[in-house]
Amino acid sequence: MDEVLLERFAYSPFGVFGRILIPEFECFTVERPWLDNKPRQSCIPEGEYDLRLGTYNRGGYPAYEVLDVPDRTLIKIHVGNTIDDVVGCIAPGKSLAYMERKWAVSSSKKAFGEFMEAMAGIEQTRIRIVHYSP
Numbered sequence: 001m002d003e004v005l006l007e008r009f010a011y012s013p014f015g016v017f018g019r020i021l022i023p024e025f026e027c028f029t030v031e032r033p034w035l036d037n038k039p040r041q042s043c044i045p046e047g048e049y050d051l052r053l054g055t056y057n058r059g060g061y062p063a064y065e066v067l068d069v070p071d072r073t074l075i076k077i078h079v080g081n082t083i084d085d086v087v088g089c090i091a092p093g094k095s096l097a098y099m100e101r102k103w104a105v106s107s108s109k110k111a112f113g114e115f116m117e118a119m120a121g122i123e124q125t126r127i128r129i130v131h132y133s134p
Helices: 108-118
Strands: 004-012 015-022 025-031 047-056 061-067 075-077 091-093 095-099 102-106 124-131
Touching (some): 047 075, 091 095
Antiparallel strands (some): 015 025, 047 061, 061 075
């Protein structure tokens, strides 16, 4: 696999929403709103970054980390449904949703498991984050 593509299609104060697209897999994503790349408060800038398999420190399970983001560390793709579940990270979901009075993605554990299955055997690759405009 050459890269993981994250197409963001909605930037709002309620979250940044997009889709992860890789061969044989697609899911929605939720991230924190854009706040000038502030660590633990903002989504990361659009661009291309290394993506490496590691461990999600809060959950203790395998997760991919987005590397070499200027002034940022510990950016993971991990389970989460709303912006309250991510601190500058990316959470996958099966569909767009409204939960706990917030915009969200649904079935994050299921989507994350399917993402990890689709990435099986890949230790490191690239992620390209773009703003999708039809």
